[in-house]
Amino acid sequence: MSTGKARVVPIRTPQGPVAPLRWCETEQGRQVLSLLRAGASVAVVGREPEFVEGLNAEGFTVLHLEAADLVSAAGGTQETDAILALRRAEPDAVLLGEGWLEQPDPRRILAVCAEAAPRADLAVMFWNAASASLLLQALAGQPIPRALQEAEVREWLLEHGYVVRHQWSLPATRPPRALPRDTENALRCLFEQLQPRSSSDRLVYWARRSADARPSPRMDLVPGLLSVVMRHHSLERLSYLDQAVFSLACQQYAPLEIVVATQCPDPSAAAELSRVLERHRPIGGYTFQVVSQPSDRDIRARLLNLGIASARGQYLAFLDDDDVVYPHHYRRLIDALRSSDAAWAFAEARRAFYFKDAQGDLYCRTKDRPYNVEYSRARLLESNFIPCHAYVVDRFRVGSFPLAFAEEANRNEDYILLLRLCALFQPIQLRGPFGCEHRLREDGSNSMVVDSEPPAIRRRKEREWLVSLAMMEAYKRKTFLLLAANEMEDEVHAAVARLPPPAESPLRYQLAERLNQRLKEISPRTHRLLKKGLSFLVGR
Known part of the structure; x- marks a missing residue:
């Protein structure tokens, strides 16, 4: 007996040459096709219409499941129709696509797939928590999808005996630009200098069962x-x-x-x-x-x-x-x-x-x-x-x-x-x-x-x-500097100080400039306060 109303759509397509679709020409299409044998059975979990259509066109047997149907019996002992269908299909690969992370317990989704399809490769698609795009969206006050750290995903996979064999990034549809292009590009470069993986928005980990799947010893500093x-x-x-x-x-x-x-x-x-x-x-x-x-x-x-x-x-x-x-x-x-x-x-x-x-x-x-x-x-x-x-x-x-x-x-x-x-x-x-x-x-x-x-x-x-x-x-x-205003001011003053004084400058001006530079070297804070005070008096 099953619980929950499953939306299971098994699709079996005829074998034979099929005209290639645009999906097959994309990076993700080429990657997936290179990892699947001809005529393989694939289960797609989540909202991935391009994947389903592309696999269908290439002659694969496709089982399309909704992520919610795999966990509607969470906490119970009975399996849903979706879980039973996944078990019966015995797929060669399971692809976790858009929507699986939106579930209350996404780890449960991964665990169900690992248990119901023990011989299948597992492809996990997720938003990268270090993505520069997500950081920019958050800074602009825009909603962002749920994201995971790469180490977290690897840990989840290792818990179920999987080792990541291949990985690649997927292009993400970006929301309307909230910042000027130059500003956004500069911020992206800064983020990438701090974390090189920030240029990857969505990632795909293609994992396979392995007897050597065990967590690497963690080395704390x-x-x-x-x-x-x-x-x-x-x-x-x-x-x-x-x-x-x-x-x-x-x-x-x-x-x-x-x-x-x-x-x-x-x-x-x-x-x-x-x-x-x-x-x-x-x-x-x-x-x-x-x-x-x-x-x-x-x-x-x-x-x-x-x-x-x-x-x-x-x-x-x-x-x-x-x-x-x-x-x-x-x-x-x-x-x-x-x-x-x-x-x-x-x-x-x-x-x-x-x-x-x-x-x-x-x-x-x-x-x-x-x-x-x-x-x-x-x-x-x-x-x-x-x-x-x-x-x-x-x-x-x-x-x-x-x-x-x-x-x-x-x-x-x-x-x-x-x-x-x-x-x-x-x-x-x-x-x-x-x-x-x-x-x-x-x-x-x-x-x-x-x-x-x-x-x-x-x-x-x-x-x-x-x-x-x-x-x-x-x-x-391609290096962008994170420079505070006072650092920029110091750089400018240092550059000016290195210039030789004009020959025609009166001696009193040369002495004043030397005193100004000496005060700046001894006490930059005092120099800055004095400069602001003089600017205020001159402005009056």
Whole structure:
């Protein structure tokens, strides 16, 4: 006996070639057809007329059900006609479309489909909770559909033994524009910088039953822990790594975790790296991990991303295996972060030039300070003066911002991350003692182009740098800055202050301008209040 009045519409269509419809030419049509065998049986749950019509035209057996009919017996022991029909159909795939999330308990819909069609693939369509379109609609006071986070959908599927095998996004019909086009596009770009998945409005997860369907172990960040990610390319660089690890062992900040990501294909690489890390651990008391992805090409950005994925710390820093940090470096940076609400902080790095003697030992020839630059977004957009080991990021404060390096950029990957960071988060710049050392070797073994290296190597590096520079310029053009009014004012005043005074300016005007600039540097707040007061008096 069944309960509820089911609206079950089984549709069986004749086999044979059918003229393609527009649905088959869409991205979603092509994706679905590539995953279904010829003549498959498909159950469509919800309001998806294009899916039903398209599958019908392609010769599939289609069972169309209303989402409400699958849960009208919720809390009871008897099944509805719709559930019985789904069970009898034994479909190859079940598509949860528009309307299933509108039910009081959408998880019940998914559970019913998993139980009634245990051998079927499950395609779940849902609105992305991080969608820029939904955020803009909410800001404009427009109604928005119920949406889910991607992690939430994956968790629901795993509960029933499903693993996502394919995913794609669906175009969404957008409501009338509530904001000017330029404003909306700028906001969309900002949302995408914060959460790259915001450009996907509706998503489709195509999941399949799997014996390996179990939740991945969740890695919660450890408060207070500093994770330093190091990349390593070859066992020939162990002497450099040894010095870098020693500099970490001497850090005044604790607790500390070192994550070494290596691409070395040598089977003994992990053991050799662990030996170096163990050697200095009695000094620093740090913990360490070694992660590996063997490769015969330079995958520097990929190595950093592997390390980030394994890093457990609230604070995140990076260190190349041939550079060093000074003992006070991380303590000063993290103290500055803790005493403010900034998301990242950096200190000045020193550049050091090294040469090898006949025995292969490194000696420092000279040091300089090319990174002695007052921070501003404009200056950072012009050129990079913050090496990757000069800063620390508080991962609690960047939210869902993806801390990841652009793997397609083989040289400026660290600069591109800084451009993305500075667009949304204002850093703290620490003056005072140098925090770290960026080492360059005259034999050309750095990624930098060095005049003394062989011409063939120099030409290859120059080509790689040119490609990377083109990518970096593209990132600059599409980066939108989140800039407060006072920051913009400070940028303008700083730019004006750098201009030489006109030769014909009277001395009293030059003195007044210098006093004005000095007051602004010492106490910006006092300067701003005084400026407003003078503007009021002049206006009267």
